[in-house]
Amino acid sequence: MSWKLFKLGLTSPENEPRFFPEEKPLASHYDVVIIGGGGHGLACAYYLAKEHGITRVAVLEQGYLGGGNTGRNTTIVRSNYLTSEGVKFYDASVKLWENLSGDLDINLFYSTRGHFTLAHSDDAMRTMRWRAEVNKHHGVDSEVVDRDAIARAVPTMDLDCGGGPAVHGALYHAPGSVVRHDAVAWGYARAAAQRGVEIHQQTAVTDIHTAGGRVTGVATSRGDISCDAVVSMVAGYTPRITDMLDLPTPIEIYPLQACVTEPVKPFLDTIIVSGSLHVYVSQSSRGELVMGSAVDPAVLHSTRSTFEFVEGLADHIVDMFPFAGRLRLLRQWAGMADMTPDFAPIMGTTPVDGFYLDSGWGTWGFKATPISGQTMAATVAAKRNHELIEPFRLGRFADFQLVGEKGAASVGH
Template structure:
């Protein structure tokens, strides 16, 4: 699906570090929307081998802040047309998304989110446990008797898609338009002179460029060290697992912050499951036995009939978290160096809108209007974008 390039050119108009969904989407929109095709995407491993291929593929826009709602709503809109645009089946499937509430305080947060969502035209509403039961008859509303479901935030546009197909679609689209994708090409340094980017050192040689987009998720601190500034990002492992395939029975997507679980069923019949971040700060993708034990126990609170189902595999990604649970995007203290980071547990759903906004930002050298609330400066100015109540679970 991609052209294999033997060597790097001496210079590029834009260099993108990271060959995951965000980096490939940036290259695609640079070419499609702005006509910039002299672009190199540098990936130290293989396409989509980082967090793009290590997530649970949930797509939604039911966030808590105006900045988050508008940003992710644009992403959902873009996702809905991608299969046609790429001429590639992304297995995009609208399911409806329930964020379960087990306490009075959780219900208050759901009402808050619903009102913000409705204000911006997003289909979200608070429903009672009877609606959860109607759409998911197999669920135990008492959750084992210790965490009864009081209600939920129901987000009808909630969907899932095939994660690696999204990366392949953007990669093929960028490649067809002239961008170069270089796999097995690690960045070893970034040349900065007079506060401006002038080039990138790689394992395959030096590249001259005055624009670099960094989209490397959990590796962000390593890259920002190369250009000499710090971010408040901290990295935790985030694990997931899938069950053996079974006949379709779970039509919706279920998330529970109290039980630290989110689950949907894939097109192949597997239950795709995730939980909260691992509690330690480690830059590692190693799996642990503790994770499936804890997650299985919480899943059985909701669905006791799954007690004999088997787990077939598990994996981990590196979640780049920020203090306010919103991303860091756009300009940085180094001229020509643009940051797409801080994605934590919500990066896959933002893939299309990140590509569009980062491409626009790099071309115009100012932040796109959808990402002004995600600037790095907000931490210096104490103007945070607080998404803790809607980012994911178990934070």
């Protein structure tokens, strides 16, 4: 027996450090209160502490860490957006993702797969060429490929889609990746806590206090807290927070559903998206098919899944992968997508001094986790919008300076 194994056998598991420190009582004051213990909120707390030395931070989560949209998405990472503003923002996020496991000292299971956005018509092919040129202009690896290239990369797919709208080609985005969402929340939470940030679960914010047009604190289910800044990072719960301040936004909430099959032998090592069929699919490291569709058609604050969703999704998945009809679904779920009119987020400062908003993520918030946390932390520290998020300011709707990302974000992924 090696000395290493002998030493391990004699080590008591009680001596191992806790993954998270024990939760402390709420303090009476913090420099920054972050509402929302999902990926964005935890990332913001981490970068506040790491890059700006602001450690008197409380993350308040009404449920459990990562229990909202962070744990309900389908983990796709990409930067092949349509506008210059979107491409630059998400490309910066991809660069952070690529080194994040080492930065947080946790295996995030980040896996680069390549991302095909299928085109089923000549019009769709023109849009793909447009997106490819915008991407290349900003140094993002994207190109238009034909049917033969797709057939070589995904030989199990029926490119005629069961007699429906056949595939003409695709936008191929080589950096497209998947990552383990739970590990992202845990990694950011642990790294933030190690730097002095306090994380309080089962702590709901019930009101936000102001005086003279500026934030002074928050009321919670565990008592009141005074603070110098409040950052709302709650995705589908955003209207409930902004209503506390009578702050109007154009955000509407739609359910977004997804599901997974039983695990099978790996056959799909890329990510497939079809805007025409309103489906996307990838295969997890455990062999499950992870599948989703567009947002539900009606505004609804709900995380209830429906039979109509899975019936329609299965119909289109079988068109592309006929043998998938034999697979059994293991589970399905829903999140709440906070949609804006131009399909781009709302980030940064607001008319209420000391109140910062990170919202409007719709179906694309998870992939923005690192860069959202980093730029929002910089915004809070400097008390002005970071240059990457200035185009996403709340005031753009009053100024009619919309970003216009619908062409690259119209499918829920």
